Amino acid sequence: MQPIDKPIRNQTASALIALVFCVLSLSLFAPLLFWVLLISLCATGIRLVMYFGWYQPMPSLRTINLLGLLCCLCLGWFSLQIGLLLTMVNLLILAGALKLIILNRPRDLFHLFCTCLFVIGMGFTFHQSVVMTLFYGLLTLSLLVAIGRYFSPSQHLPWHIKRLSVMSMQALPIAILLFLILPKLPPLWKMPVSKSTETGLTDTVTPGDIANLTQSGELAFRATFTGALPPPAERYWRALTLEYFDGKQWSVSPLRKQVRKQYRLLNNEFKPRVSGSWWEYEVITEPTNKHWLFSIDVAIPDDLNSSQAIWQSSDYSLLSETPITSRRAYRVRSYPTTPMDQTLYSIDSRLNLQLPNNTAVNPQTQAWAEQIAADNATQVERVQAVLDYFVDQGFRYTLTPPPMPDHPIDDFLFIHQEGFCAHYASAMSYVLRLLGIPARMVAGYHGGESLQPDVLSVYQYDAHAWVEAWLDGRGWVRFDPSGIVAPARLELGLQQAVEEESFLANNQMARLQQLPLFAELRNLYSLLDYQWSRWVLGFDAERQQNLLALLLGKVTTQRIMFLMLGICLVIGLLLALYFIPHWQRKRPPANLRWFLQASQKAEQITGLERHNDGPEHFAERAAQRLSPQSARQFKAICEAFIALNYARDGEVSPQSHAFITQCKTFIRQAKAC
Amino acid sequence: MHTDLSPALAYLDSQVLGKQHQIKLAVTCLLADGHLLIEDLPGMGKTTLSHALATVFGLHFSRIQFTSDLLPADMLGVNIYNTRQGEFEFHQGPVFSQVVLADEINRASPKTQSALLEAMEENQVSIDGSTHSLPSPFFVIATQNPSYQAGTYPLPESQLDRFLMRISLGYPDGEAEKRMLRESAGVSSHHQKPASQVLSAEQLQAIQKQVSDIHVSDPILDYLLRLVNQSRDNSEFPYPLSPRASKALMRAAQAWALLHQRDFVLPEDLQAIFTAVAEHRLRGSQTDYREDGLLSQRILDLTDPLAA
Amino acid sequence: MVSRLKRSVYDLQNRWLQRRIPPSPRYQLNLKNVFIFPSRFGFGYLLTCVGLFILGTNYQNNLMLLLCQFLLAIFLLHLFVSYRNFTAVSLSLKDIQPVYVSEHALLSLQLHVNSEDMPFYGGLHIQLRGTSLALLNRRADQDREVKLLLPAAQRGIFRLPRITLSSTYPLGLFRCWTHLDFNKSLAIYPKPIASALKLTSTDASQGDTAGNVAGIDEFDTLRTFKPGDPMNRVAWKQAAKGGELSTKIFNQAQQEGGWLSLDTYAGEPLEKALGLLTYQVNRLSSQQHVFGLSIGDKRIEPATGEAHKHRCLKSLARYRQSEQDYAAD
Structure with a gap:
């Protein structure tokens, strides 16, 4: 229309x-x-x-x-x-x-x-x-x-x-x-994930990569410890082991992937026997779109929920069942004193004695390795010789090493003699392999800022790489050559280690961090962000279970039913709270309320209806049917009400106690005639 | 405190039998300084009532019979050239009385009607550029015959508003009529009770002044507004009550309270005068209100004086 | 077949409504007469919520889940908000003024807000049940009334079908609606067709001695002034010219009046005849003439005035028409 x-x-x-x-x-x-x-x-x-x-x-x-x-x-x-x-x-x-x-x-x-x-x-x-x-x-x-x-x-x-x-x-x-x-369901089906390049570790490492990472101030993950924090030197967060070397870059060994796949098929998960003291903590990781998780050696999942979501790989790393596409929390327990000798030597040695096919790359290193082998007999001596070399030759730790394109290890060891953790780890692993010692590079993070007394925040610039070598009788042993060259890196973190260099040089924000107010704000924000990720983003089925257990004592179907009913009730109450005030009428003044009650009583007794009568008329009508005493009382009430409500000097008090008492007495005593 | 009006009421009761309520309303109307419209069939005692009212308050009374050819001048008066003095002389018309009975007002042409209504509104008459004040108090009682409408000019609704009240005397009950018949049979007409003046015009004016001093409490005002709003919010009522109507209601209720020797208004006072004051305003020109009950009663039914 | 089924379902519904919401001149909306159900948009919204839930679950993304649950909570609140809003009004229908064929009748629904603390917001959709006549007034809260024009295609007195009112305040997720029967009827008079007045004399039975009747108070003649003549009848113009005083004589109004009769137009088609009579009724009424109407075996005694006019017009409209429900076409 x-x-x-x-x-x-x-x-x-x-x-x-x-x-x-x-x-x-x-x-x-x-x-x-x-x-x-x-x-x-x-x-x-x-x-x-x-x-x-x-x-x-x-x-x-x-x-x-x-x-x-x-x-x-x-x-x-x-x-x-x-x-x-x-x-x-x-x-x-x-x-x-x-x-x-x-x-x-x-x-x-x-x-x-x-x-x-x-x-x-x-x-x-x-x-x-x-x-x-x-x-x-x-x-x-x-x-x-x-x-x-x-x-x-x-x-x-x-x-x-x-x-x-x-x-x-x-x-x-x-x-x-x-x-x-509402129950937190597991993913219903696999969803496509973003291919966007995220900052963080990748499964192939060329020495330059980690140096790039150190330019990023982004958060990698946070760990909340139930007890004391591990000492700074022990904070090696393993992410993945890189066991395949092609002469220039390290990557996850294809063979290792295959082994892992087979184990998964057989559901033969690696369960390390753990002993000694432990640290218990919860990690909230930022999304990486990758499977690996971060933990201190040797880690096992701490609770059922985490263990369902985590696959323990035989290289002591923890893998998530689904890629980490959003912040994820998991609980683990680390036993730092457990020896890492529980894996099959046959597989590990086969993987970790692998050398690049192209023997023409890094010839000097190969020659040097032969020399070391000739000079030293035992494994320990040979390892020590390599480490000593780094110290003796005055290697420098720097974030901006010169490019080493053709023979990266040769150039690093014999020409430039300066580099970043990945350079050290890469060179050392390679030399050890040449010496017949199974060795691999471990990529992960080292260190962490303490946000709260029990919380560590680990940022991308904490990315680190170190070496693990298999020593007979001891299993896998961690060596950190960059730690030997720059001990401050281990004790105080990267920031102090490379102070003279422009740490986070590209990051404008980093300069602002020097201001105390900004630092304070940033700290406050990271605290907030931490709680946010912990309680909101990290609220998973596990936490929900805990909450339910806290509420119900024991989680049984019946109790869950009650809880659901309770929740419905609470929601109902909330709705009532929102809407009932609107439906409620304004309360009349007390005198009027009591007068209405009294006349209601009179209506009940006499069977009359007041209709819209005023007090005077109704008193007259009702009085005829009330007992003489009640009639007197009621008339008195009406007169009092008129005086209070309508007369010239009335209405000063909307609540007269004498009047209300009068009404109450009438309501109690009223009788028909 | 106040002048006792009961002797006056008693006299009126003896003149118009069995009509206490209507008499009270008429007196209320007079006290409230308003004008009265009586709607009735002929022979119901309209004239008697008017006459008695004038008598009892010692007022000068005149009656104008409205016909279709009545001109404003016939009612208001004319300037007539006095040849002896050589100037115009104003001859007052019948409207220059303290109580004017305008009989069958709807028979006159609208022009004449509005001349009267204007006089009522302004309390003065303008003729040929000069104004002449009407006497005080000035009380118009207009009557209308509701049943026979042919050839009449019903008062327009805008002018009905000028009358504070409209009442209808109706037939007396059997008892009263019997008494009336006995009186007129047994005693010859000139043997009627002598016309007795109970109050003077000055006293009446004093009482009229007292009316506005009657206390109207907040709950009463709320009740009044609820009544009025009922007519405005509800489309059952074709002509909602105007603010002038609310003022009229209040004044009438005050006068009614005064008549009952109270110095404050009760809900009952409002209820008592409500139909008389409001019905003709709610109806507009539709006069056949016996059809579906009183609109004003409907409003009273819908509104509780004791609601919060 | 389908249409018959539809028809019977409609009738069944009507009977049920008759019990559930009996006719009344004024309605206070409450639980008893208000229906509420998610609108199409509401279902779409729910579907979006389901999508968000699946997405959130699959990505294990708590924020998505939180968003989804927030939207669900809004949905739940919406149910109450819209119900509260809709029941804040009471409704009454203004009398529908009679119209002539091919005009439009105005349906004007008045909204009364029960208390100022609980106002009514949003628009109202009004539909005449069972017809396609509908209108959305999105500013009903401001106008406090909803109007709908009803085309008058056919003469007659029609029962007004139920009026369906619906509101989707505040977000359109729920639709509150009600079907109200105000028990009103709509009078559609025949379309007036201009013609000369044709009144038959006093009684129709005396045959069709049609003749024009002069209007009331029409000037007739002058005669010499006699003392006692009313002053307003004096022909002052003549007197001013220096002539004698003379009195104007007017035609007395013919109070007994004449009759309009359908039989006068026996030769015309029925609808046209009714149209002619309609015109004459209007004309005579505007001249405040007294007249009667005889149509078929129905006779309306001579009278004048608005009420009389409408009584005549209604009987013209009703002639050979049974009372039925108003239908849009």
Whole structure:
């Protein structure tokens, strides 16, 4: 029939949702393809232009369909490079942008709303910090405001913001209850993961890689210890062992992968026998999109849940069953004094005596190794000889070593004699292998800042590499040549070790860190972030179980049922709290309340109805049917009420005790005649 | 405290038998300084009532019979050229009385009606540029015959508002009518009780002044507003009550309280005068209100004076 | 077949509604007469929540799960908010003014907010049940009324079907609705067709001695002034010209009046005849003329005034029409 309202393009709702969409796509700057971002910005622009009425005609559906087709083709092409997850995000944004352009009917608005919600959800795969969560929370609120504005356009925007903020505040406790109680399911199926290059360790290490990592101040993981912290020198966080050397770079041995696969097939998990004292701690790792986990040797999962999620590999490293795509918490126990001699020597030695096929690389080193072998008989002596060489020759520890392209080990050992942990570890492992001692490079982190007395934060710049060698009778023994060259690296951390060099040189933020206030703030923020990851991001099935156990004492089906009922009750109570005050009427003043009660009593006794009689009339009517005494009382009450409520000097006290007593007496004693 | 009005009421009761409530309303209307519209069939005692009212308060009374050819001048008066003195002389019309009975007001043309209503509103008459004040107190009792509408000009709703109250005397009950018949049969008409003046016009004016001193408490004002709002919020009522109506209600309730020798208003006072004050305002020009009950009663039914 | 099934389901529903929400001139919305169910958009929203849940579970991403649960909580709150909002009003329907065929009747639904602490917000969608007549007023909270124009295609007195009102405040996830029967009817008078007045004299039985009747108070003649004549009848203009005083004589209004009769137009098609009579009823009423109407075997005694006019027009509208439900087409 007659148009009664502005078309959608002129409604604030459309402009609002366009703005939200724009901000949302900007927040996904990294995962989005540049042209997708561009299209979404254009769409926002078009929508705003329409909203302000500078240009009215809508692009035809045909144009948009064609554009959509084109975009899909492009995206199909790009999807080969960027992987499924990113393609999905891009597709969502693309679809949203096109919808935004043709936004015309209410239905389009709803579609866009749902798409935006979904994109916000996807956003959490990329950003999980407190700040970003708040940001996405605000975006969600703005979306709600936009849609609320559509449904009641006669109210002002601030009104909507207030209303929906209140509603969101009311919804939060319910959401948190649901979050705490709804069972945490394991992944239903495998999801595509992001291929984006994350900072962190990789499964192949060329000596330069780790040096690059030290330029990054990003958090790698945090560990919360139940007891005391391990001494700084013991904080070797193993991530992965690199057992294959091709002359230039170290990588995870393909053979080791195969062995692991076989073991998995047979479900023959490596269970090291542990002994001695231990450290118990929980690690919350940042997403790496890789399988490996961080732990101090020798680590075993501490509880059932962690052990289900963790596969212990026979190289003493821990592997997650699923890639770490979001912050993940697990509990482990480390037994530092346990000897690492429990694996099969046959496999380990075969893997770790491997030498590069190309013997032409690093000839000097090979010659030097032969010489050492000639000079020293025992394994221990040979190892010591190598370590001594580093000390004697005055090797330097530096983050910016010169490039060593052709014969990296030769150049390092005999020409430059300066380098980074990976250089040392790589050279030493290679020499040991040449000497007939099984040796491998271990990549991981060393050190950690103490955030709280029992919490260590390990950053990317703590990345480290060291050597493990198999000594007969002792098993795998850890050697850290860079620690010998620069002992400060072990004791105080990287920062002190390379103080003269520009630590975190590229990082502008690093300079700011020198300011005490900033350091304080940063500390505060990392504390907050820590608690956030620990309690929100790390709230998994395990923690949920603990919580339930804490609440219920013992987790039985029956008790869970009760708990569920209880939760429903609590939610019901919350709802009652929110809504009942609105249904409640204002309480009348006490005098009136009591008078009404008294007359109700009179109505009951006499069988009369007051209808809308005033006090005087009703007193007369009721008095005829009340016993003489009650009639007197009731008349007195009515007179008193009139005096209190209507007379010239009445109404000073809305609550007269004498009157109320009078009413009470009447209610107690009233009798019919 | 206040002048006792019961002798006056007693006299009126003896004149118009069995109509205590209507008499009280009429007196209330007079006390509240408002004008009265009586809607009744002929022969119900309208004239008797008006006459008695005038008598009892010692007021000068005149009666104007409204007909379709009655001109404003016939009622208000005319300037007539006095040839002897050589100037115009104002001859007051019948409206220059303290109590005016405008009989069958709906028979006159709208022009005449509005002349009267204007006089009622302004308490003065303007003729040929000069104004003439009406006497004080000035009380108009207009009557309407509801049943026969042909050839009449019903008062427009905007002007009905000028009457503080509309009442209807109706038939007397059997007992009263019998008494009336006995009186008129047994005693000849000139043997009626002598016209007795109970109060003077000055006293009446003093009482009218007292009306506005009657205390109206907050709960009463709330109740009044609830009544009025009921008519505004509810589309059952075609003509919602105006602020003027609320003022009229309050004043009438005050006068009613005074009549009952109280110095404050009770909900019962409002209820007693509500129909008389509100019904004609709620109805507008639709006069056949016997059809579906009283609108004002409906409002009273919907509103509890003791609600918080 | 399908349409018959639909029809019977509709009737069944109607009977049920009749018991559940009996007709009333004014409704206070409450649990008894309000229905509430997620809208299509609400289901879409739930689907989004499910998607987020699956995504969150598969990525083991607590924030996604939290978002999903937050949205669910909003959904739950929405149920109560929309119900509370919808029941904050009571509704009444203004009398529908009668209209002539091919005009539009105005359905005006009044919203009354029960208390100022609990206002009503958002729009209202109004639909005449069983018809396609519908309108969304998104500013109903401001206007405090919803209007719907009903096309008048056919003369007659029609029962107004139930009015379906729905609200989707605040986010459109739930739809609150109710079907109200205000027990009103809609009078559609025949379309007036202009023509000369044709009144038959006093009684229709005396045959069709049609003749024009002069209007009331029309000037007729002058005669010499006699003392006692009312002053307002004096022809002052003539007197001013220096002539004698004379009195104007007017035609007395013919209080007995004439009759309008359908039989006058026996030769015309029925609808046209009714249209002609409609015009004449209007014309005579506007002249405050006294007239009666005889149509078929129904006779309306001569009278005048608005009420009389509508009584005549209603009987014209109703002639040979049974009372039925209003249908949009």
